[in-house]
Amino acid sequence: SQQGEEDPQALSIQEGENATMNCSYKTSINxxxxxxxxxxxxxxxxxxxxxxxxxxxxxxLRVTLDTSKxxxxxxxxxxxxxxxxxxxxxxxLNTNAGKSTFGDGTTLTVKP
Amino acid sequence: DVKVTQSSRYLVKRTGEKVFLECVQDMDHENMFWxxxxxxxxxxxxxxxxxVKMKEKGDIPEGYSVSREKKERFSLILESASTNQTSMYLxxxxxxxxxGANVLTFGAGSRLTVL
Numbered sequence: 580s581q582q583g584e585e586d587p588q589a590l591s592i593q594e595g596e597n598a599t600m601n602c603s604y605k606t607s608i609n610x611x612x613x614x615x616x617x618x619x620x621x622x623x624x625x626x627x628x629x630x631x632x633x634x635x636x637x638x639x640l641r642v643t644l645d646t647s648k649x650x651x652x653x654x655x656x657x658x659x660x661x662x663x664x665x666x667x668x669x670x671x672l673n674t675n676a677g678k679s680t681f682g683d684g685t686t687l688t689v690k691p
Numbered sequence: 692d693v694k695v696t697q698s699s700r701y702l703v704k705r706t707g708e709k710v711f712l713e714c715v716q717d718m719d720h721e722n723m724f725w726x727x728x729x730x731x732x733x734x735x736x737x738x739x740x741x742x743v744k745m746k747e748k749g750d751i752p753e754g755y756s757v758s759r760e761k762k763e764r765f766s767l768i769l770e771s772a773s774t775n776q777t778s779m780y781l782x783x784x785x786x787x788x789x790x791g792a793n794v795l796t797f798g799a800g801s802r803l804t805v806l
Binding site for chain 1 (some may be wrong): 695722724726731732733734736739749779781783794795796797798799800802
């Protein structure tokens with residue numbers, strides 16, 4: 580089964596509202612990353628948070644990490660129609676294998 | 692602008708054909724990966740490579756093989772395509788190490804349909 584699981588699977592909001600997506604994982608991690616995917620395209624890295632960090636910001640993005648609950652959240656503030664995409668969390672485990680494990684993603688629709 | 696380039700955006704093949712999906716990166720990254728993406732299943736790792744001529748099986752390697760003859764190129768091979776291999780295939784690369792800053796750079800994807 581996937582290491583990461585996003586919640587909700589789909590989210591629909593109005594432009595200007597905030598969007599929150601959650602990710603849960605099962606084993607200890609080295610870091611957690613969030614990626615964005617526009618329809619039919621590859622994934623683009625958004626933000627990385629290390630296991631010893633609790634919160635990180637990048638522009639309108641805010642990511643939190645709770646290692647005791649094995650969960651992370653991605654908050655997009657003041658959403659825009661251009662934020663419509665799928666969002667994935669990916670975890671890097673405490674090994675040197677160099678591979679990331681992805682969740683199933685949250686599909687965000689922002690209505691103008 | 693650094694990039695990962697997948698040679699084909701769309702392919703249509705017949706059952707039993709041999710299929711090559713090519714991926715080239717210009718970032719001198721050691722690690723390269725092939726994922727497949729299916730609705731409701733997210734991204735699943737097929738194979739990865741951490742050096743030239745090195746390869747490791749991912750979570751779903753059955754029916755696939757890979758080749759890494761040069762550092763910049765990682766090829767995914769379907770020896771005998773089947774309809775259940777119809778999917779979006781994503782190539783990615785990253786530099787070696789676990790510094791925490793080594794994120795994946797993805798190609799645009801190759802959508803394969805096997806008839």
